[in-house]
Amino acid sequence: MTTVIKNGTVVTADLSYKADVKIDGGKIVEIGPNLSGDETLDATGCYVMPGGIDPHTHLEMPFMGTYSSDDFESGTRAALSGGTTMVVDFALPSPGQSLLEALTMWDNKTSRANCDFSFHMAITWWSEQVFNEMQTIVQDKGINSFKHFMAYKGALMVDDDEMFHSFQRCAELGALPMVHAENGDIVAQMQAKLLADGNNGPEAHAYSRPAAVEGEATNRAIIIADMAGSPLYVVHTSCEQAHEAIRRARQNGMRVYGEPLIQHLTLDESEYANPDWDHAARRVMSPPFRNKQHQDSLWAGLSAGSLQVVATDHCAFTTAQKRFGVGDFTKIPNGTGGLEDRMPMLWTHGVATGRITMNEFVAVTSTNIAKILNMYPKKGAILVGADADLVVWDPKRSKTISAASQQSAIDYNVFEGKQVTGLPRYTLTGGMVAIEESTIKTREGQGKFVKRDPFTAVNRALSTWKDITAPRKVQRTGIPASGV
Ligand SMILES: NC(=O)NCCC(=O)O
Numbered sequence: 001m002t003t004v005i006k007n008g009t010v011v012t013a014d015l016s017y018k019a020d021v022k023i024d025g026g027k028i029v030e031i032g033p034n035l036s037g038d039e040t041l042d043a044t045g046c047y048v049m050p051g052g053i054d055p056h057t058h059l060e061m062p063f064m065g066t067y068s069s070d071d072f073e074s075g076t077r078a079a080l081s082g083g084t085t086m087v088v089d090f091a092l093p094s095p096g097q098s099l100l101e102a103l104t105m106w107d108n109k110t111s112r113a114n115c116d117f118s119f120h121m122a123i124t125w126w127s128e129q130v131f132n133e134m135q136t137i138v139q140d141k142g143i144n145s146f147k148h149f150m151a152y153k154g155a156l157m158v159d160d161d162e163m164f165h166s167f168q169r170c171a172e173l174g175a176l177p178m179v180h181a182e183n184g185d186i187v188a189q190m191q192a193k194l195l196a197d198g199n200n201g202p203e204a205h206a207y208s209r210p211a212a213v214e215g216e217a218t219n220r221a222i223i224i225a226d227m228a229g230s231p232l233y234v235v236h237t238s239c240e241q242a243h244e245a246i247r248r249a250r251q252n253g254m255r256v257y258g259e260p261l262i263q264h265l266t267l268d269e270s271e272y273a274n275p276d277w278d279h280a281a282r283r284v285m286s287p288p289f290r291n292k293q294h295q296d297s298l299w300a301g302l303s304a305g306s307l308q309v310v311a312t313d314h315c316a317f318t319t320a321q322k323r324f325g326v327g328d329f330t331k332i333p334n335g336t337g338g339l340e341d342r343m344p345m346l347w348t349h350g351v352a353t354g355r356i357t358m359n360e361f362v363a364v365t366s367t368n369i370a371k372i373l374n375m376y377p378k379k380g381a382i383l384v385g386a387d388a389d390l391v392v393w394d395p396k397r398s399k400t401i402s403a404a405s406q407q408s409a410i411d412y413n414v415f416e417g418k419q420v421t422g423l424p425r426y427t428l429t430g431g432m433v434a435i436e437e438s439t440i441k442t443r444e445g446q447g448k449f450v451k452r453d454p455f456t457a458v459n460r461a462l463s464t465w466k467d468i469t470a471p472r473k474v475q476r477t478g479i480p481a482s483g484v
């Protein structure tokens with residue numbers, strides 16, 4: 001059966017033009033005027049865009065003594081409802097655990113996924129086994145990105161030595177290292193001091209993780225990547241110091257990418273001063289929300305191109321779970337939701353305000369990350385042969401964000417009460433209409449794992465440069481006898 005999206009304006013990362021889009025067998029088969037098919041979706045007044053890709057989610061993640069509450073069913077349903085048609089989640093081996101075993105555990109969570117998904121693998125410890133398994137992960141399992149936590153001391157954190165080993169291995173395998181960049185040693189000491197001083201509320205979470213510790217770690221990871229000859233992807237870039245390090249590295253020719261979150265772009269640190277403990281604790285995430293200057297820096301990075309991707313780090317805990325940390329902020333599970341709201345919030349606060357263009361919106365929500373993770377143009381494109389993961393975006397549709405009407409399984413929404421204008425009229429996953437305005441038509445199990453090959457053009461360019469500039473022994477004649 002063929003479907004035609006008619007009368008819309010196709011908006012991609014570099015073009016906007018009037019055309020119909022024809023779909024067959026889950027793929028785009030034709031783009032042009034006056035197309036017809038078995039089923040017609042009316043896109044009058046709408047933009048037809050590549051579906052969003054959220055490269056940073058934690059669905060059913062074991063963390064801080066509990067599990068994040070959205071699983072691959074509710075999480076991907078939330079994603080589709082907001083126009084996101086693919087998520088990339090993190091497989092997290094416990095320190096000492098086999099990467100392959102962890103991957104099987106994560107794979108077992110996905111049978112009810114409503115949209116396509118992929119994984120990054122985390123490196124949480126280092127050994128010969130990890131070194132060897134990284135090759136299998138890349139070459140046999142279709143995962144070309146490895147995440148490193150520079151924070152969460154005593155749990156997921158790795159040190160510089162481990163990162164340097166791992167980044168060098170990524171360079172050899174044609175993979176992309178990623179970092180959660182915060183100086184975990186300093187955070188741990190600051191947490192202990194704040195608690196000892198009686199500062200135990202959720203606001204102390206933010207006090208313990210100032211922008212400087214993120215800036216320092218971002219810069220350190222950049223240097224380690226440069227020494228290793230690998231690219232680098234910095235997740236949840238939240239502040240000017242980290243952005244500045246990324247900007248400088250890029251100006252110096254390094255292949256470094258930065259990913260602000262929609263939460264950091266639109267919510268600020270005043271949330272932690274709320275007298276309601278639950279309100280503040282629900283917004284505890286790492287890095288914490290920052291001030292308006294940091295937000296302006298992130299917005300500027302998106303329009304200037306020094307930051308490339310907007311994600312959510314969707315890691316949703318219920319109010320009851322957040323209350324594990326009453327009396328000790330270090331026990332509040334870190335994480336917030338956002339999957340359903342990323343695209344409408346970014347459109348409302350980005351495109352509608354003139355901070356970014358429609359084409360930049362597509363770039364930072366979909367196309368850039370499809371290229372960085374080596375799945376373009378299967379994903380992130382409106383081209384013949386691409387997957388029909390599409391959103392028909394109605395720039396006039398409005399709603400007020402509310403936990404009462406959301407798809408996410410948690411009992412609140414950090415964007416509660418925010419008015420958004422710009423919402424999906426239709427979201428299609430693999431050509432299937434999953435969302436029709438407010439009607440949810442998702443199909444459990446529709447989502448499939450997306451394999452990603454190693455050796456992007458960037459990896460190849462970096463290894464060529466590394467070879468050419470490698471230290472070489474100077475060939476000498478007439479070496480004098482040793483002076484003994
Ligand atoms: N960001 C956060 O607070 N929770 C999820 C885990 C992580 O990405 O650090």
Ligand SMILES: [Zn+2]
Pocket residue numbers: 180235236286287
């Ligand atoms: Zn993180």
Ligand SMILES: [Zn+2]
Pocket residue numbers: 056057058313315
């Ligand atoms: Zn995360």
